[in-house]
Amino acid sequence: xxxxxxxxxxxxxxxxxxxxxxxxxxxxxxxxxxxxxxxxxxxxxxxxxxxxxxxxxxxxxxxxxxxxxxxxxxxxxxxxxxxxxxxxxxxxxxxxxxxxxxxxxxxxxxxxxxxxxxxxxxxxxxxxxxxxxxxxxxxxxxxxxxxxxxxxxxxxxxxxxxxxxxxxxxxxxxxxxxxxxxxxxxxxxxxxxxxxxxxxxxxxxxxxxxxxxxxxxxxxxxxxxxxxxxxxxxxxxxxxxxxxxxxxxxxxxxxxxxxxxxxxxxxxxxxxxx
Numbered sequence: 414x415x416x417x418x419x420x421x422x423x424x425x426x427x428x429x430x431x432x433x434x435x436x437x438x439x440x441x442x443x444x445x446x447x448x449x450x451x452x453x454x455x456x457x458x459x460x461x462x463x464x465x466x467x468x469x470x471x472x473x474x475x476x477x478x479x480x481x482x483x484x485x486x487x488x489x490x491x492x493x494x495x496x497x498x499x500x501x502x503x504x505x506x507x508x509x510x511x512x513x514x515x516x517x518x519x520x521x522x523x524x525x526x527x528x529x530x531x532x533x534x535x536x537x538x539x540x541x542x543x544x545x546x547x548x549x550x551x552x553x554x555x556x557x558x559x560x561x562x563x564x565x566x567x568x569x570x571x572x573x574x575x576x577x578x579x580x581x582x583x584x585x586x587x588x589x590x591x592x593x594x595x596x597x598x599x600x601x602x603x604x605x606x607x608x609x610x611x612x613x614x615x616x617x618x619x620x621x622x623x624x625x626x627x628x629x630x631x632x633x634x635x636x637x638x639x640x641x642x643x644x645x646x647x648x649x650x651x652x653x654x655x656x657x658x659x660x661x662x663x664x665x666x667x668x669x670x671x672x673x674x675x676x677x678x679x680x681x682x683x684x685x686x687x
Contacts, residue, residue: 476564477626484623487616491530497521500627506601507672508534508611508637510541510552511645515601515613516675517621528675532621535605536612541639541647542654543661544576545585547596550608555580555661556668557599557635562625569603569615570622574635584657601635611637642666643674 471479485499492499501519505526508515513534518526539551553576563571576599577585582592600610603618613621625633640647642665653659 471564473562473564473626476570477623480570480619481623481627484620485627488530488620488624491517492519495519495527495529497524497527497529500624502629503632504529504624504628505634505636505672506621507669508552508601508635509641510534510537510554510638511640511648513537515611515617517624518672526672528673531675532613532617534611535614536607537610538608541651543581543658544596544599544609545588545654546590546594549596552609552611552637553577553581553599554637554639554665556664557637559625559630559633559635562622562630563600564622566600566602568600568607568612568618570618571600571602571610572621572625572630574599574601580661584655584661587657588655636665636668638665638669642669643672 489499492501497519498521502522502524503526504517504519506515506517515532515534517529517531519529520526537552539549542551543555544551544553553574555576555578557574557576557578560573560575563573576597577592577595581595585592585595596609600607601618601621602610602612603615604612605614606612639651639662642662647662653662
């Protein structure tokens with residue numbers, strides 16, 4: 414094959430790959446993996462010091478300046494209704510797989526957590542049960558923290574969760590599963606499709622991104638449960654994939670029991686598609 418033909422074929426492959434990526438992003442499809450981590454910029458705005466070719470990469474501060482006023486205007490009525498100051502002293506996110514809902518709880522100084530609002534989970538793959546390995550398309554189940562905010566996500570804006578955590582690694586060791594096979598880079602992000610992560614729509618991702626940036630996101634807690642154990646049971650046909658899953662679910666039951674329930678009217682209004 415001639416050199417020109419090779420160059421033409423390589424260029425053709427790159428063009429097709431670029432088109433597929435653009436279509437995936439346009440369709441709200443997120444690849445929750447290393448692509449997210451590769452797009453991380455500096456945490457603070459550096460537009461004044463970066464060369465022109467790099468200054469177009471927005472920082473966390475840039476995104477907060479861009480989306481903050483509208484996001485705060487949407488959030489503050491919910492916080493006022495809950496009796497919680499904005500920004501809160503702390504917040505917790507509760508992801509419910511069966512209910513396809515992400516609930517926000519927050520508290521001011523010396524306050525208990527209060528339900529603030531709910532967001533619809535528009536995209537999530539897999540079914541009930543914890544994530545066991547990379548590629549199983551399961552959304553993790555457990556109690557996690559937020560490890561970073563990504564203002565340049567392939568799915569608008571995203572927050573990365575601390576999967577696998579110590580519990581996930583310990584259970585993998587008990588099962589004889591290699592730590593390197595557990596996967597990672599699990600996100601809560603914009604868009605409406607996802608594989609292994611939680612897609613909540615662009616507007617909701619802006620609200621949570623700005624909330625996290627305005628608050629102490631390093632101290633936030635993210636709980637992901639198969640069902641809302643406060644009012645639901647596991648489906649009768651569900652069988653845990655591992656014996657230790659029952660202990661995990663008992664842990665989640667006690668965690669959810671300490672949270673106030675989401676008022677049904679608030680859930681039905683706030684959890685609608687955005």
